[in-house]
Amino acid sequence: MISVKYSGKQRISKPLFLRRVSGKSMDPYLKDSSIVFASSLIKPKIGSIILFEHNGLLKIKYLKKITPKGLFTLGLNSKHSSDSRFYGLIDIRTVKGVLIWPLIHNFSTSYPKTKKNKVAIKI
Secondary structure (H helix, E strand, C coil): CEEEEECCEEEEECCEEEEECCCCCCCCCCCCCCEEEEECCCCCCCCCEEEEEECCEEEEEEEEEEECCEEEEECCCHHHCCCHHHHCCECHHHEEEEEEEEEECCHHHHCCECCCCCECCCC
16 A cells, blocks of 8 residues: 555555545536545556546546646536646646546435435345
8 A cells, every 4th residue: 555645644545445526527427426436556548537636636537648747637527627728737646546437326316215215225
């Protein structure tokens, strides 16, 4: 595991992790409140959805271009996205992981609820 500093605290970077999408910048592929599964072991390549740190926030964007000076990222919903068009290239060292799978879209509304308002998922 890799030790990284995030928001002033020392944290351990895990090889596989879950994150919740916040915002509309990746609509329609990733909806607000979707849960995504990512890996820090996969090398980013053009066409990947990457998770990276920018101004203290973890962002999820589409990797459009790789240059010697950095990575050019785009949100899939350009009307609601701040991306490399606004803040320029990002350093590859800020990449925390590559999206493996969007696990659940809109977890709170996609699955039937039981009488006790809990989510019922059949496995």
